Amino acid sequence: AGLHPIRNSATHGAMVMSLDDSGPAKAAGLHVGDIIVTWNGEAVHGPRELIRKLGPDSAGTTVTLGILSGGAERDVSITIGEKPLS
Template sequence: KGALIGMLLFGPRRRAMVMPYETIERAAATLREKGHVARGYLGAGLHPIRNGDTHGAMVMSLDDNGPAKAAGLHLGDIIVSWNGEAVHGPRDLIRRLGPDSAGASVTLGVARGGERRDVVLTIGEKPLN
Protein backbone atom coordinates (compact mmCIF):
# COMPACT_ATOMS: atom_id res chain seq x y z
CA LYS A 1 0.00 0.00 0.00
CA GLY A 2 3.03 2.28 0.23
CA ALA A 3 2.42 3.15 3.90
CA LEU A 4 5.22 3.99 6.33
CA ILE A 5 5.99 1.10 8.68
CA GLY A 6 9.00 2.49 10.50
CA MET A 7 12.39 4.16 10.29
CA LEU A 8 15.82 2.52 10.25
CA LEU A 9 18.30 3.98 12.75
CA PHE A 10 21.80 3.09 13.77
CA GLY A 11 22.17 2.70 17.52
CA PRO A 12 25.09 1.90 19.79
CA ARG A 13 27.97 0.12 18.05
CA ARG A 14 26.32 0.89 14.69
CA ARG A 15 23.64 -1.75 15.23
CA ALA A 16 20.62 -1.31 13.02
CA MET A 17 17.39 -0.59 14.88
CA VAL A 18 13.89 -0.06 13.54
CA MET A 19 11.59 2.50 15.14
CA PRO A 20 7.94 1.53 14.51
CA TYR A 21 5.67 4.07 12.85
CA GLU A 22 3.44 4.20 15.95
CA THR A 23 6.39 5.35 18.06
CA ILE A 24 7.30 8.04 15.53
CA GLU A 25 3.69 9.28 15.34
CA ARG A 26 3.36 9.37 19.16
CA ALA A 27 6.63 11.32 19.51
CA ALA A 28 5.66 13.73 16.71
CA ALA A 29 2.27 14.42 18.32
CA THR A 30 3.94 15.12 21.66
CA LEU A 31 6.49 17.41 20.01
CA ARG A 32 3.69 19.35 18.27
CA GLU A 33 1.79 19.69 21.54
CA LYS A 34 4.58 20.35 24.08
CA GLY A 35 7.68 21.09 22.03
CA HIS A 36 9.61 18.27 23.73
CA VAL A 37 9.18 14.66 24.84
CA ALA A 38 9.14 14.44 28.63
CA ARG A 39 11.16 11.79 30.43
CA GLY A 40 10.73 10.64 33.99
CA TYR A 41 13.31 11.88 36.49
CA LEU A 42 14.38 10.63 39.92
CA GLY A 43 17.12 13.17 40.59
CA ALA A 44 19.55 10.54 41.83
CA GLY A 45 22.90 9.27 40.58
CA LEU A 46 22.81 5.49 40.78
CA HIS A 47 25.34 2.65 40.74
CA PRO A 48 24.63 -1.08 40.34
CA ILE A 49 24.99 -3.11 43.52
CA ARG A 50 25.11 -6.83 44.16
CA ASN A 51 25.83 -7.79 47.75
CA GLY A 52 24.69 -11.21 48.87
CA ASP A 53 20.93 -11.33 48.48
CA THR A 54 20.70 -7.57 47.80
CA HIS A 55 20.54 -6.54 44.14
CA GLY A 56 19.59 -3.07 43.06
CA ALA A 57 20.76 0.48 42.48
CA MET A 58 22.71 2.38 45.14
CA VAL A 59 22.09 6.11 45.49
CA MET A 60 25.46 7.79 44.94
CA SER A 61 24.29 11.40 44.53
CA LEU A 62 21.10 13.41 44.94
CA ASP A 63 19.85 16.49 43.12
CA ASP A 64 18.97 19.04 45.83
CA ASN A 65 15.69 19.85 44.07
CA GLY A 66 14.96 16.33 42.79
CA PRO A 67 12.11 13.95 43.61
CA ALA A 68 14.40 11.37 45.27
CA LYS A 69 15.64 13.82 47.91
CA ALA A 70 12.13 15.21 48.45
CA ALA A 71 10.86 11.67 49.08
CA GLY A 72 13.51 11.08 51.74
CA LEU A 73 16.09 8.95 49.93
CA HIS A 74 19.64 9.23 51.32
CA LEU A 75 23.12 8.59 49.96
CA GLY A 76 23.90 4.89 50.29
CA ASP A 77 20.28 3.75 50.04
CA ILE A 78 19.84 0.76 47.76
CA ILE A 79 16.70 0.74 45.63
CA VAL A 80 15.63 -2.91 45.44
CA SER A 81 12.06 -2.71 44.12
CA TRP A 82 9.66 -0.54 42.10
CA ASN A 83 5.99 -1.01 43.01
CA GLY A 84 6.84 -4.44 44.41
CA GLU A 85 8.83 -5.63 41.37
CA ALA A 86 12.54 -6.37 41.88
CA VAL A 87 15.04 -3.84 40.55
CA HIS A 88 18.24 -5.36 39.19
CA GLY A 89 20.22 -2.14 38.69
CA PRO A 90 20.16 1.43 37.39
CA ARG A 91 19.32 0.39 33.82
CA ASP A 92 16.22 -1.37 35.10
CA LEU A 93 15.11 1.87 36.77
CA ILE A 94 15.91 3.99 33.71
CA ARG A 95 13.74 1.73 31.52
CA ARG A 96 10.80 2.49 33.80
CA LEU A 97 11.28 6.27 33.47
CA GLY A 98 9.61 6.68 30.09
CA PRO A 99 7.51 9.58 28.83
CA ASP A 100 4.40 8.34 30.63
CA SER A 101 6.09 8.08 34.03
CA ALA A 102 6.46 11.81 34.82
CA GLY A 103 3.97 12.73 37.56
CA ALA A 104 3.26 9.13 38.54
CA SER A 105 3.55 8.02 42.15
CA VAL A 106 5.63 4.88 42.79
CA THR A 107 6.64 2.93 45.85
CA LEU A 108 10.34 2.17 45.95
CA GLY A 109 11.61 -0.64 48.15
CA VAL A 110 14.81 0.62 49.78
CA ALA A 111 17.50 -1.13 51.82
CA ARG A 112 19.06 1.26 54.33
CA GLY A 113 21.44 0.14 57.05
CA GLY A 114 20.38 -3.50 56.62
CA GLU A 115 16.68 -2.71 57.01
CA ARG A 116 14.09 -2.62 54.25
CA ARG A 117 11.51 0.15 53.98
CA ASP A 118 9.15 1.60 51.40
CA VAL A 119 9.51 5.15 50.08
CA VAL A 120 6.69 6.76 48.10
CA LEU A 121 8.04 9.02 45.37
CA THR A 122 6.38 11.18 42.71
CA ILE A 123 8.44 10.96 39.53
CA GLY A 124 9.50 14.33 38.18
CA GLU A 125 10.04 15.51 34.64
CA LYS A 126 13.64 15.50 33.49
CA PRO A 127 14.91 19.08 33.05
CA LEU A 128 15.52 20.10 29.44
CA ASN A 129 19.04 21.39 30.05
Protein backbone atom coordinates (compact mmCIF):
# COMPACT_ATOMS: atom_id res chain seq x y z
CA ALA A 1 0.00 0.00 0.00
CA GLY A 2 1.15 3.53 -0.71
CA LEU A 3 0.92 5.71 2.39
CA HIS A 4 1.01 9.44 3.22
CA PRO A 5 1.46 11.02 6.68
CA ILE A 6 -1.57 12.58 8.34
CA ARG A 7 -1.05 15.08 11.15
CA ASN A 8 -3.76 17.42 12.29
CA SER A 9 -5.09 18.43 15.68
CA ALA A 10 -7.27 15.33 16.07
CA THR A 11 -5.62 12.63 13.95
CA HIS A 12 -2.12 11.25 13.48
CA GLY A 13 -1.46 8.27 11.24
CA ALA A 14 -0.86 7.08 7.71
CA MET A 15 -3.43 7.58 4.94
CA VAL A 16 -3.74 4.84 2.33
CA MET A 17 -3.04 6.52 -1.02
CA SER A 18 -2.81 3.43 -3.24
CA LEU A 19 -3.31 -0.33 -3.01
CA ASP A 20 -1.89 -3.27 -4.93
CA ASP A 21 -4.88 -5.15 -6.35
CA SER A 22 -3.34 -8.48 -5.32
CA GLY A 23 -1.80 -7.31 -2.02
CA PRO A 24 -2.72 -8.20 1.54
CA ALA A 25 -3.93 -4.69 2.45
CA LYS A 26 -6.66 -4.75 -0.19
CA ALA A 27 -7.54 -8.36 0.68
CA ALA A 28 -7.95 -7.32 4.34
CA GLY A 29 -10.48 -4.64 3.39
CA LEU A 30 -8.40 -1.46 3.39
CA HIS A 31 -9.54 1.27 0.99
CA VAL A 32 -7.85 4.33 -0.51
CA GLY A 33 -8.48 7.19 1.92
CA ASP A 34 -8.48 5.02 5.05
CA ILE A 35 -6.20 6.28 7.82
CA ILE A 36 -4.16 3.78 9.81
CA VAL A 37 -4.02 5.06 13.40
CA THR A 38 -2.93 2.01 15.43
CA TRP A 39 -0.82 -1.15 15.02
CA ASN A 40 -1.76 -3.87 17.53
CA GLY A 41 -3.21 -1.17 19.79
CA GLU A 42 -0.19 1.15 19.64
CA ALA A 43 -0.57 4.62 18.10
CA VAL A 44 0.87 5.11 14.61
CA HIS A 45 2.35 8.53 13.90
CA GLY A 46 3.09 8.09 10.18
CA PRO A 47 4.21 5.81 7.34
CA ARG A 48 7.85 5.64 8.48
CA GLU A 49 6.76 4.09 11.76
CA LEU A 50 4.79 1.44 9.87
CA ILE A 51 7.75 0.69 7.61
CA ARG A 52 10.00 0.18 10.65
CA LYS A 53 7.51 -2.36 12.01
CA LEU A 54 7.67 -4.30 8.74
CA GLY A 55 11.04 -5.91 9.43
CA PRO A 56 12.42 -8.92 7.57
CA ASP A 57 10.74 -11.37 9.96
CA SER A 58 7.27 -9.80 9.74
CA ALA A 59 6.06 -11.71 6.64
CA GLY A 60 3.35 -14.17 7.60
CA THR A 61 2.51 -12.53 10.94
CA THR A 62 -0.97 -11.15 11.57
CA VAL A 63 -1.50 -7.69 13.07
CA THR A 64 -4.57 -5.64 13.93
CA LEU A 65 -4.70 -2.17 12.43
CA GLY A 66 -6.96 0.54 13.83
CA ILE A 67 -8.50 2.37 10.88
CA LEU A 68 -10.45 5.59 10.44
CA SER A 69 -12.69 5.10 7.41
CA GLY A 70 -15.27 7.69 6.43
CA GLY A 71 -15.17 9.12 9.95
CA ALA A 72 -15.84 5.75 11.60
CA GLU A 73 -13.30 3.69 13.53
CA ARG A 74 -12.80 -0.01 12.85
CA ASP A 75 -10.19 -2.72 13.33
CA VAL A 76 -8.74 -4.74 10.47
CA SER A 77 -6.70 -7.92 10.84
CA ILE A 78 -4.05 -8.24 8.16
CA THR A 79 -1.45 -10.91 7.47
CA ILE A 80 1.80 -9.28 6.38
CA GLY A 81 2.92 -10.37 2.93
CA GLU A 82 6.43 -10.71 1.57
CA LYS A 83 7.98 -7.59 0.12
CA PRO A 84 8.26 -7.83 -3.69
CA LEU A 85 11.81 -7.98 -5.02
CA SER A 86 11.16 -5.15 -7.49
